Amino acid sequence: MTNVTAPAQTGVGKTSAFLQISGRRKSADSIAKVLIYFCMFLAIIPLVFVLWELISKGLPPVLNAEWWTDDMLGTRYAKAGGGAIHAIVGTLVQSALASVIAIPIGIFTAIYLVEYSRGGWLGRTTTFMVDILSGVPSIVAALFIYAAWITVLGFDRSGLAVAWSLLLLMIPIVVRNTEEMLRVVPMDLREASYALGVPKWKTIARVVLPTALSGIATGIMLAIARIMGESAPVLILVGTTPALKWDPSSGPMSSLPLMMLDMFKAGLNPNVLDKMWGAAFTLVLIIALLNIGARVISAKFSIKQ
Template sequence: MTNVASPAPAGVGKASSFLEISGKRKATDNFAKVIIYLCMALAIIPLVFVLWELISKGLPPVLNAEWWTQDMLGTMYHQSGGGALHAIIGTLVQTLLASVIAIPVGIFTAIYLVEYSRGGWLGRTTTFMVDILSGVPSIVAALFIYAAWITVLGFERSGLAVAWSLLLLMMPIVVRNTEEMLRVVPMDLREAAYALGVPKWKTIARIVLPTALSGIATGIMLAIARIMGESAPVLILVGTTPALKWDPSGGPMSSLPLMMLDMYKAGLNPNVLDKMWGAAFTLVLLIAILNVGARIISAKFSVKQ
């Protein structure tokens, strides 16, 4: 008598195949997670090392009240004492001058490209010019301002010339970031406002911009962080001074990047190194404060989803 094996149910083979595929997917997913976490750890290691070096060497000088209230006038670089008030004020003034022009012009340019351009020749030309400016090195922007502002127009080297150079570096970042944030805003919000009879300009001002405010503020802070640490413009367009100066229209005007370069050229004296690390820590601290302030402002005034 021959025994005939009964065929397996049709669903058993499909279930085993599904489990096999599911197991492979889980293994691949776990492997990808391990690779991602490993890359993240490798990226964090140099960041932690840099922050540790910056805080450990730059924090002690800035804990002294003189650092925030005095300049370096009358104090030699290799001597102890003195402060960075002149460099802090110079950095803030130059950055403020550039931001006052770059931020509104960049935002209005992005609004035109997203809301009004419609693919016209002016929009295409503007996009092309923004792309070019995005790739311009800081040294090229500084040389352009030197040729146009100082050589051709006859103005002297000053903090204002530095601000013009920083403006060229900051504007394309603001335009590109604002443009992307405006495109993220759902079109349904615009159409709902138009259906209620709200004018286009008021829709942009009351709905589109507040909705994208958080991302726009983040992009502006990234642009400010970039220009605050630029060294090429201050090397070419303004002279250094150890004295506090508020007027950027003419003459030497210090800044934190320029102060660090001056300290580096002064030699490897311990006092010089302390001041150099203190200037670096102060620059990072100012950028961090601006970022926190921008996050608070955007969280307060942006539209709640």
């Protein structure tokens, strides 16, 4: 009898211990969930507050048709009227110039680091330089362009100089994001393509890049969003103007960050504050539309796994 009942008691003890451990794990899991939700709630509070302030104060001036068609030429900042087309065009032109150069350089650099670099000195040097550029402040990039482009080469302060500065800030973001997205692509896809006799360059172009397109596009939009909001380059490398200007090669050229700064320096007049909040809302709206467009493009053209 003793030999029969002892295992039963042992089994009951093990079951009780298991239930006790399981209960502690459930309690710890519940506490962790509460902490996570609480921290998420704390993080959302300032975001909601900022969005509310931005929308409530920046939306009214944007709803006026003149905001999208007129510039500030001939309109005093303290008076009602005028628009932001000169700042919108300046922001888009400067960002487009930087993106046209930075995106191909960043993507091809990432392809080399992931697909072709085998730990050689060139790959290590490239990675080291990208890491350095990632930590360069915008004011340092602007001063470098000022010294090289304006002081040494003798060019004027212009939107083109701003684009060169934004280029330095954008390249490391594109490289790092593209590199991570390419590493996520399963090696099985590459090997299956190689097994079919497809060359490596065509495998990268037809298989690897389309598979990682969604993440690459998101990273590019994040890079564009960062450079659009930079204020240091426009302060140092280009002068402000209230007139619409499409040519970035010479002379003053406004932008949305520069317009906000001009309005801030103009005082606390209600009309000035409306224009300042309107410029901020316009900048956020443009970035949001670019992100939505990138999501649509990546969803349409990326390979579904």
